[in-house]
């Protein structure tokens with residue numbers, strides 16, 4: 001079997017077009033969806049990420065403002081800036097780019113964001129809302145993965161999904177989303193005794209570890225859907241995922257590539273969440 005590709009670039013393009021359309025509708029009502037991005041310090045990867053986020057926003061008609069602060073910024077100053085953004089009705093979404101400098105408590109900073117503006121979905125209130133099935137904001141990466149499954153018309157009811165990785169921003173929320181769609185979910189992590197025994201039973205595997213070749217062809221049930229969240233570098237320095245793509249594509253039914261898979265979908269879902277925040281605020 002050669003797996004069909006789930007093209008994250010193409011799907012993200014469709015989602016951006018929908019966001020642009022809905023943004024126009026909001027603008028016609030006098031509301032300009034607006035995202036405040038806060039970057040503290042000069043982490044090179046973060047600088048690239050925020051640039052993408054600003055460009056993606058402006059390309060879809062959303063307003064994105066990038067606020068840059070030196071790494072020497074005090075936590076209290078950041079908290080007071082977040083309080084001001086919380087209180088500003090013209091700002092619908094607030095994103096504090098992680099990682100923060102080491103002298104700051106990232107959890108405390110994220111918890112300072114008003115849940116109604118938490119478009120990254122990292123606030124504990126957002127996690128709680130997802131857990132109990134209430135409206136909130138879903139973290140962009142697992143939300144993008146779910147959209148990829150939707151794009152192929154995949155019905156998760158009664159399927160076994162294995163999520164490899166249990167971070168608060170990917171693995172755990174992914175598992176909750178799959179569970180909400182009536183899949184049976186197994187969450188694996190570094191202490192999982194026999195990962196292969198579990199993945200071989202899986203109809204869907206989501207790999208979110210950050211290590212190359214965590215999932216190889218011998219670990220995949222024929223026809224399974226494989227979503228690769230990982231972002232790693234191969235020996236040639238090229239971006240690659242957690243999945244041995246060339247091997248697994250011969251066994252899986254569907255597979256996401258890296259690059260061009262989950263990455264662009266993560267970016268697209270931030271736009272969706274920001275627009276959603278503006279729509280909710282507009283009533």
Ligand code: NAP
Nearest residue numbers: 141165166167170189190208209210229230231262263266
């Ligand atoms: P993380 O916080 O480091 O979590 C990694 C998880 O993998 C942990 O739960 C860890 O288990 C588990 N793990 C480590 N080795 C394992 C093994 N051999 N077998 C099974 N599980 C193992 O990472 P993250 O933030 O979730 O990110 C995961 C990957 O996704 C990274 O490559 C990251 O760059 C990428 N990512 C991509 C996007 C995107 O847009 N494409 C977005 C976010 C993240 P323990 O909990 O036991 O330590």
